[in-house]
Amino acid sequence: MHIISRAEWGARPPESRSTVPWSKRTVFMGHYSAASATQTPRQIQDYHLRVKGWSDIGYNFLINSISGVIYEGRGWTTLGAHCSGHNTEAIGVCIIGKDQPGRQDVSDAARRAFKWLYEQANDRTGKRLQLLGHRDRGNTSCPGDEIYAWLHAGLPIVGGTTPAPAKPPAAGKPAPGTPIAFPLPAGWYFGPASGPDYSVSGKYERYFKGRTDRTWMREWATQLDRRRWSIGKGKTWLGGAGNDGIYGPEYRALAEAFQRDQRLRVDGLIGVATWDAAFKNPVT
Template structure:
């Protein structure tokens, strides 16, 4: 997942900032803006700086409740202004939108983004931060009942992040269904696992980028592991990935494996692992 940087959303420079070390961070706190989801981070920043007189937008991060886009606010280690007396220990994340009774205002995409950011914070901290809503530490209804109850439930994701594909229909001729549990393609639409020399959407594992809470390396290993579940000889000193093993860094060995699998599956053979090649490993019967 991608955090839209301050430069990308056109933030004003902060008037001042002070740093909080990770050792003092213990809380991950949810807020909401209680205003239209069309509000931009820049509008919130302008309000905080011009009307409230703060040095910057108050939150450490902001997430649009509909699109799930994540915006950098003050960032991980800058002191925020989102919960009086608790800004040192708490990383404050604002979900941009309203809480309207009787409907789900926070999309599955926004929930996944929030959870991803929480997982990312825990990874950086090295242990779990306490998950709180603003109302746990201030006299406010923030972050609204919908988000608050979701936080208290531990951020369950019920949406389509791991779609339940229909059972593969066995083809005549005795082909067996794919083994294992289907795993949804983890990259954005149009992206693929490919060489590091490629464009931004060619994800190689070399730079350990995070997608849906795991590194690209872990995902690429997951795909190759699925091929071994299907009976392919994959791993160090095996037929495929025999040199470096299943290390999750795309190179000539992964390309050769992907090409062989694409040929086997009668897919377009380009050696790049996009959605079709990914899904075929989990959904198509073993041929």
């Protein structure tokens, strides 16, 4: 898995910091933000700096509750500010989002990411860190009942993820053109501008691997054109605005149709699987 670094998410520099040796770490503590899953680490950092008056974002790491994207907070060995009186021994990880009873707010992707971080921490300390929720050491409901129970059950991952079924090798022609690696960070996708930070729409001209998001989205659609999908102005797909690289209903419809064709999960968002299928799977 990949951790989005502070530089990648545009963190402000800490106002001060102190280091905790690995030997003093004994606890791996779960938190939640109890707010919208669309909150960005930068928004949380701003809140901790300006409102709480802390020297930096409080947590050591953060995980988006839906996508499972992991963000570096203070990192492994910096003293956090997430559980008063226990920041030396505890590495604090915040799940960005809510945990309402019976709602399954925290996705399997997020749980896998949390577990992966926990195992990373164990590898680094060379011992099993104790899994605790914030409420074990503070007067708070954090990290919510379901996550709290999950922590104390030892982080079981009970399937539930639905990776797309492997597509049997098709008898069609090999994909045309040169394969291009998915240009966005792990867990990100091309999707609506109204989505979270990791939904890249083309609207804001963000740069990834030296080119704008609009250019990349056009690249994906052009690849479908090479695969003989009828795209562009006046054609079957993207017929209104053309292949302008700005995600909207037309790109969504095209992505859904292609996902159906490729037996991928049909969500209309262009993530790594949908991208790679265009460049690698045989034309059927």
